[in-house]
Structures are given as C-alpha cells and as structure tokens.
Amino acid sequence: MIVFTPRNKISKNWIFLAPILSIFLTVILGGFIFTFLGYNPGETLYHIFISPFTRIDRISDVFVKACPLIIIGTGLIFCFKANVWNIGAEGQFIIGALLAGSFGLLFPEMDTKFLLMIMLFIGFLGGALWAFIPAILKTKLNVNEILVSLMLVYVAMLLIDFVVRGPLRDPMSFGFPLTKAYPEGALINKIPIPGIGFLGQLHYGVMSIFILVPIAWVIINKTLLGFQIKVLGSAPKATSFAGFKEKRITIIVLLLSGGLAGIAGVIEVSANMGQLQPEISFGYGFTAIIVVFLGRLNPIGIILAGIIIATVKLGADNAQMAIGIPKVVTGLFEGILLFFLLTGETLQKYQIAWKKYGS
Amino acid sequence: MDALILTIIATSIPLLLAASGELIAEKSGVLNLGVEGMMLSGAVGAFGAVLWLGNPYFGIIAGAISGILMASVFSIFTINLMTNQVATGLGLTIFATGFSGLAGAPLVGKTIPYLPKIEIYLLSDIPLIGNIFFKQDLLAYISILLIILITIFLNSTKPGIVLRAVGDNHNNAHSIGYPIKKIRWLATCFGGMCAGLGGAYIPLILTPHWSEGMTSGRGWIAIALVVFASWIPWRIIVGALLFGGITIAQFVGQTRGWPIPSQILSMMPYIATIIALTMISGRFSKNKSIVPASLGKPFVDVT
Numbered sequence: 249m250i251v252f253t254p255r256n257k258i259s260k261n262w263i264f265l266a267p268i269l270s271i272f273l274t275v276i277l278g279g280f281i282f283t284f285l286g287y288n289p290g291e292t293l294y295h296i297f298i299s300p301f302t303r304i305d306r307i308s309d310v311f312v313k314a315c316p317l318i319i320i321g322t323g324l325i326f327c328f329k330a331n332v333w334n335i336g337a338e339g340q341f342i343i344g345a346l347l348a349g350s351f352g353l354l355f356p357e358m359d360t361k362f363l364l365m366i367m368l369f370i371g372f373l374g375g376a377l378w379a380f381i382p383a384i385l386k387t388k389l390n391v392n393e394i395l396v397s398l399m400l401v402y403v404a405m406l407l408i409d410f411v412v413r414g415p416l417r418d419p420m421s422f423g424f425p426l427t428k429a430y431p432e433g434a435l436i437n438k439i440p441i442p443g444i445g446f447l448g449q450l451h452y453g454v455m456s457i458f459i460l461v462p463i464a465w466v467i468i469n470k471t472l473l474g475f476q477i478k479v480l481g482s483a484p485k486a487t488s489f490a491g492f493k494e495k496r497i498t499i500i501v502l503l504l505s506g507g508l509a510g511i512a513g514v515i516e517v518s519a520n521m522g523q524l525q526p527e528i529s530f531g532y533g534f535t536a537i538i539v540v541f542l543g544r545l546n547p548i549g550i551i552l553a554g555i556i557i558a559t560v561k562l563g564a565d566n567a568q569m570a571i572g573i574p575k576v577v578t579g580l581f582e583g584i585l586l587f588f589l590l591t592g593e594t595l596q597k598y599q600i601a602w603k604k605y606g607s
Numbered sequence: 608m609d610a611l612i613l614t615i616i617a618t619s620i621p622l623l624l625a626a627s628g629e630l631i632a633e634k635s636g637v638l639n640l641g642v643e644g645m646m647l648s649g650a651v652g653a654f655g656a657v658l659w660l661g662n663p664y665f666g667i668i669a670g671a672i673s674g675i676l677m678a679s680v681f682s683i684f685t686i687n688l689m690t691n692q693v694a695t696g697l698g699l700t701i702f703a704t705g706f707s708g709l710a711g712a713p714l715v716g717k718t719i720p721y722l723p724k725i726e727i728y729l730l731s732d733i734p735l736i737g738n739i740f741f742k743q744d745l746l747a748y749i750s751i752l753l754i755i756l757i758t759i760f761l762n763s764t765k766p767g768i769v770l771r772a773v774g775d776n777h778n779n780a781h782s783i784g785y786p787i788k789k790i791r792w793l794a795t796c797f798g799g800m801c802a803g804l805g806g807a808y809i810p811l812i813l814t815p816h817w818s819e820g821m822t823s824g825r826g827w828i829a830i831a832l833v834v835f836a837s838w839i840p841w842r843i844i845v846g847a848l849l850f851g852g853i854t855i856a857q858f859v860g861q862t863r864g865w866p867i868p869s870q871i872l873s874m875m876p877y878i879a880t881i882i883a884l885t886m887i888s889g890r891f892s893k894n895k896s897i898v899p900a901s902l903g904k905p906f907v908d909v910t
Contacts, residue, residue: 252689252907285709333693385881391888394640394693395831399877402824410870537697576708576819583702587680590690590698598689 252598259596266592267542267549271556274585281580287573295570296563296581305448306562312449312520314551314558316341316512316529318457320536321543321550322464323508326501329468329545331481334502336382336397337509338533339404340375344510345517346408347374349524352434353416353427363433368514375510376503378404383502387495393502401533409526416524427524436519453515457551460508465547477501509533535561538582541589557582609738611855616739616747617812619851621646621805621822623750625829626836626843627757628674628801633833634761635794636774636901640696641681642802643826644703648673649806651707654817657719657810666722666811667746667804674803677703678796686791689905700826708819715817722746722811746808751844753801758840770794774899777906787906802826824877831880835887837897846883853879 275297279289300306320337327334334340348367352358358366378400385391409425418428436453438446468474476492487494517528539557543550560582564575625642632639639645652673653666681699684690722744731741760767772780773790781787805825810817828850836842857872865872891897 250687281706281709335697381881385885385888389885389889390891391881391884392834395827395834395884396881398827399824399831399880402877403874406870406874410868413870414868534697534701537694538701541694574708574712574819576705579701579703579705580709581705583698583700583705586694586698586701587684587690590684590694591688594688594690 251601251603252594253601255597255599262592262596263544266596267544267553267589270542270585270588270592273588274581277584278581287571291571292567292573295567295573296560296577298563299566299570300559300562308447308450310555310558310562311454312451313562314554315454315457316516316532317536317539317557318551318554319460319512319515320505320509320533321539321554322460322547323505324536324540325464325468325543325545325547325550326477327505328540329481330477330497330501331484332386332498332501333394334379334382334397334505335394335537336379336399336401336533337505337536338529338531339397339401340378340506340509341513341516341529341533342401342404342408343378343513344371344375344507345513345528346404346411346524347371348510348514349427349430349434349517350411350416352430353524356431359431359433361433363431364436364518367434367518368511371510371514372507373510375513376507378510379502379506380499383499386502387498408524408528412524412526418523425526429523430518434518435522436515449520451519453519456511456515460511461547461551468547473497473500509536535578535582538586541586609735611859612739615848615851615855616743617851618854619847620747620750620812621808621825622829622832622850623843623847624746624753624805624808625802625826626832626847627750627753627840628798628805629830629833630836630838630840630843631757631770631801632795632798633902634774634838634899635770635791636777636899636904636906637685637791637795637798638692638696638903639678639681639795639798640693640830641677641699641703641826642696642798642829643822643824644700644707645674645677645799645802646806646809646822646826646829647707647820648677648703649803650809650821651711651714651817652803653807654711654714654719654810658714658717663720663722663811664745666719666807670803670807670811671800672803674799674801674806675796676799677803678799681799682792682795685905686788686795689907692903692905704820711817711819717816719810719815721815744812746804746811749804754840754844761840771899774901777901777904781906781908788908791906802829805829828876828880831884835883837887837890838899849883850876850879 275293279293282289282292300310320341324334324337348371351370352363352367381400382393382396385396386393412427413425416427418426436451438451441447476497480487480494480497535557539550539553543553560578564578567573568575625646629639629642649670653670656669657663657666677699681695684695685692724742724744727741731737761771769785770790773785773787777787806822809821832843832846835846853875857875860867860872861869
C-alpha cells in the first residue's frame with residue numbers, strides 16, 4: 249500500500265520544481281488526449297504552445313492577454329491565502345467594467361484626462377460591490393461564498409447583456425448589440441514603439457501590473473493585514489486567539505479581490521474594445537483561479553503563471569483558426585494542470601513510500 | 608395546465624438527479640464541486656451514444672458511465688492524493704467543460720430522438736394525475752425511486768449509517784476499522800453517476816442537440832439544492848420543483864409578454880438560489896449538527 253509520511257521540512261527546490269513538472273506532465277497528457285480524440289498531437293501542441301512565440305507581435309499579445317489574468321489573480325491571492333473561496337471574479341470583472349463604462353458613456357462632459365482614473369476607481373468599487381454580496385452573506389448569515397459568488401457570475405452576464413441591448417444601446421449601431429464608442433478620455437492607448445509603430449495590441453494598461461503586483465506583494469509580506477490573512481488561512485483557530493477579527497478579514501479579502509477584478513475589467517474594455525458589448529470577458533475570472541495556483545499564491549509567481557496561461561489561450565485561438573479545434577480545449581489543459589499542481593502540494597507536505605501489507 | 612406542470616417536472620429532474628448524488632457524496636464527507644463538469648460529461652456521453660447506437664436507452668448508460676469516470680478522476684486526487692476538494696472540484700469542472708466541448712465538437716448541429724415515455728398500465732388513465740405521474744420517461748421514475756432508496760439507505764441500513772459516520776467524524780470511523788477511502792470512493796462515484804444521469808437528461812428530454820456548456824450552471828444549482836434541503840433527501844424534490852418552476856416562469860413570462868426584460872427574467876433561478884441559501888444557511892450556525900462535520904476535510908491516513 250502507499251504510505252504518506254508528513255515532511256518535517258519543505259524542500260525549497262520543490263516550490264519551483266512542482267509547477268515546471270506539472271506543466272511538462274500536462275503537455276504529455278494533453279498530447280495523449282488529442283491522439284485519443286483523433287487529432288494530430290504534434291500539430292495541435294505546436295499551435296497551442298509554440299505558435300504564440302513565432303512572431304514578435306504575437307509575443308506582445310501574450311502580455312496583453314496575460315494582463316487581466318494577472319490583475320484578477322493578484323486579487324484572488326488575498327482570498328485564497330485566507331481560505332476564502334471567491335470563484336466569482338468573472339462577475340466582478342463584468343460589473344466593474346459595466347459600471348465604469350456606463351459612467352463614461354452617460355457623462356460625456358466628464359471627458360477629460362482624468363476620466364480614465366475616475367473609471368478605474370468606479371471599476372474597483374463596482375467589482376468590490378459585487379464581491380460584497382457574498383462577503384456580507386458569509387459573515388452575517390454563514391452562507392457559502394463559493395455558491396453565491398458563482399451565481400452572481402450568471403447574474404452579471406445577464407445584466408451586461410440587458411444593458412448593452414437595452415438602455416445603453418447605440419441607436420446608430422444598425423441593430424448590433426453595442427454601446428456608443430467610449431469618449432477619448434476613457435480609452436487606453438497602444439504603446440508606440442519607435443521605428444516599428446505598434447506591437448500587436450500592446451497597450452499602456454499592461455503597465456498597471458508593475459504597480460498593482462508590487463503593492464500586493466508589500467501588503468501580503470510586510471503588513472499586519474497580510475499576516476492576519478495568512479493566519480486565517482493556515483490556522484483559523486489561532487485567528488481568534490490572536491485577537492484578529494476573522495469576519496473583518498474575510499470581508500476585506502473579498503472586497504480587494506472583487507475590486508481588482510473590476511479594475512481588470514475596465515482596463516480590458518478601455519484598451520481592447522472601446523465600447524461595451526454583451527461579452528467582454530472570455531472566462532478570465534475562472535482562468536485566473538488556475539493562474540493563482542500555478543503562481544503558488546505568490547504575486548511574482550503570478551506574473552509568470554499569467555504569461556504561461558495566456559500563451560495557451562492565444563495558442564488555442566491559433567489552433568482553432570489553423571486546424572479547427574474548438575478553443576474550449578484550453579479548459580482541458582487548465583484542468584489537468586490544476587490537478588498536477590494540487591498533487592504537487594500534497595507531495596510537498598508528505599513523503600510517499602510503498603509498503604507491503606503487514607510490514 | 609397539464610403541459611405546464613409536465614414542463615416544470617422535466618426541468619427539475621436533472622437537478623433532482625444531480626442533487627441526490629451530491630447528497631450521498633457530501634454525507635460521506637466529500638464536497639464535490641465538480642458536479643457541473645460531471646453533468647456536462649454525462650450530457651455529451653449520452654448524446655454521442657444515442658447518435659452512434661440509435662437507441663435513447665444507451666444514452667442513459669453512457670451518461671452514467673461518463674459521470675462515474677469523471678468522479679473517479681476526482682476521487683483519485685481528493686481521496687488518494689488528498690488534494691484540496693474545493694480546488695479539485697473547480698478543476699474538474701474546468702477540465703470537463705473543455706473535454707466535453709472537444710469531444711462534442713463533431714456532434715454540433717445533429718439531433719437525436721427523445722427518450723420515450725413509459726405509460727404505466729391503467730394508472731396512466733387516471734385523469735390529471737395519470738398524465739403527470741404515470742406517463743413519464745424512465746429517468747423520471749428513476750429519480751423518484753432514488754430519493755426513496757436514499758432515504759431508506761441513510762436512515763435504516765447499516766451501510767447507510769456507516770456512511771454518515773464517515774462523513775461526521777472520519778477519525779473515529781477509522782479507529783473502529785471502517786475503510787474511509789473506499790467508502791468515500793463509492794459515495795463519490797455514486798454522486799458522479801447521478802450527475803451523469805442528470806446531465807444525460809438534458810439532451811435526452813429537454814433539448815435534443817449538443818452545445819458547449821449546455822448545462823448552464825445546473826450543476827452548481829444542484830449543489831446549492833443539497834444545502835437548501837439541509838441534507839434531507841425528500842426536501843430535494845421540493846427544491847428541484849421550486850427551481851423548475853422558477854426556470855419555467857421565465858419562459859412563460861417571455862411568451863406572454865410580461866413587461867420585464869428577458870435577461871432579468873433569466874436571472875431568477877440564480878437569484879432564487881442565493882435567496883434560498885441565505886434563508887436556510889443562518890440555521891446552520893445555530894445547529895451545527897445539520898452539516899456533515901467532516902465535509903470537505905481530507906482524510907489523512909498517516910503512519
């Protein structure tokens with residue numbers, strides 16, 4: 249039988265090795281599944297993992313795609329570290345973008361260079377508001393935050409669909425479900441590179457990662473709040489002994505993660521779409537969960553993880569265009585990857601040995 | 608009126624099936640958040656089988672097997688490798704969404720025959736009641752039978768009591784010699800089978816075609832139903848019918864031209880879930896014995 253023995257010391261190397269090994273095993277298993285379903289594994293894997301790196305504009309698009317994942321993931325670190333399961337970031341992303349976009353569209357006289365700043369703030373509030381619902385229900389009435397935050401994703405999707413097709417629809421859109429274009433001040437511009445022009449879709453919003461991630465790192469590692477969050481996650485009973493307010497921490501982490509998801513939503517729409525449409529998120533909120541695990545709940549790790557997962561997402565788009573594989577295939581890889589990462593966490597905690605019965 | 612009630616029942620059966628299975632898994636201490644994924648696999652498995660073999664009854668078998676396979680994956684990781692159940696469940700749903708989409712890609716746009724109704728001799732001729740209760744399809748009968756059997760199993764049989772003991776305190780159950788991992792494996796696979804059947808019901812009865820993510824959150828609502836039912840089997844029937852009713856109300860509203868936008872009507876099942884959870888959950892903090900005490904906690908067999 250297989251025997252698990254707790255490890256006394258966590259191997260430092262394993263922390264880096266586990267994600268790399270997980271990715272490697274995921275690619276191999278993915279290849280087998282493609283073969284099993286009748287696709288050419290070599291060609292498919294090439295499109296998914298290699299093709300996004302074959303042109304420089306495609307590489308910059310990887311960063312563009314990674315941007316929302318990293319921002320949402322940064323917020324989710326707070327939740328997951330505290331063992332609070334916010335899986336509704338997708339909805340918080342949508343509400344943040346929806347409220348900020350509505351503000352920009354309804355008050356065109358606000359079109360100044362500060363408009364974007366105001367919208368980012370509204371986006372934060374909107375996302376935090378959407379996360380406040382599970383937060384208050386969990387802390388006051390003991391309602392499971394997993395189910396509530398997830399149900400609110402569906403509500404948010406329907407809400408933006410309603411707003412874009414109804415009240416905010418552009419009468420000049422020839423029947424398309426689109427709002428008017430954002431005013432100039434609400435847009436995020438592409439970054440001009442001297443001599444080349446633009447690199448794919450690379451925009452200034454990507455810079456926000458280099459502000460938000462360090463802030464998150466400081467909060468987690470250098471503040472009392474960060475310490476409280478870690479204690480709540482690893483030893484909930486110690487939280488009350490230490491005099492920390494468990495409910496307050498729960499609410500704060502949910503608001504922070506919701507707010508960051510909201511900011512991600514504003515950046516995504518302002519940089520890539522320039523108007524609201526029924527679908528603005530393509531599962532970013534769910535994918536970010538995988539990013540957080542791959543990044544090992546570490547803000548710096550999440551940047552790398554976001555880039556890897558964004559590669560797969562873009563690769564799947566390429567594979568769909570080139571050989572007609574549906575792009576939901578990314579889910580397949582994300583799921584397998586998460587399984588291996590979680591197994592890695594078990595191996596980090598326990599030593600595994602094979603023992604004969606009765607010995 | 609008959610037709611309306613029949614539609615409500617048909618809508619509630621996938622929820623009923625999936626929630627019954629989840630109830631058994633949770634009673635054994637396993638929080639399976641992969642129900643949505645297991646339902647999707649059941650749906651695509653059933654659809655593929657019927658398309659390939661022609662007979663709708665093969666769809667039931669294929670749905671059950673697909674659900675069990677997904678539950679086995681979940682069990683290997685959560686029970687044997689002791690991974691976090693919440694994260695693994697999410698992972699399974701993400702995985703199964705991708706897998707079913709990939710496997711179902713060649714099936715898009717095709718149609719299958721409906722699962723036939725079975726009329727029960729004489730009883731089906733009773734006015735009103737006959738139509739509703741005795742002219743149903745096989746899966747509908749199975750779903751009601753399941754609730755009855757689960758009630759008897761949990762309350763009046765030894766294996767049922769052992770299952771509850773495992774879910775309430777796995778360390779004590781282990782110390783008197785019960786095989787925790789084996790019992791949880793079986794309970795989870797039963798849950799997966801039920802979720803697979805619930806998923807199979809969707810293409811077999813509700814919409815006879817395959818589309819990506821066609822369960823549209825029913826798996827999550829099923830998990831919420833178990834909480835709503837406070838882990839008491841018969842209450843799942845009440846909850847499932849309630850949600851069936853709310854889902855159908857939105858279509859009735861759309862066809863009758865209620866002055867409410869269709870998207871707002873479509874939100875109702877999800878908002879109702881939140882309201883139902885809110886009304887019921889406050890009680891758990893006062894009376895902790897309702898929730899299986901080991902729910903979601905991995906059993907570590909350390910030597």
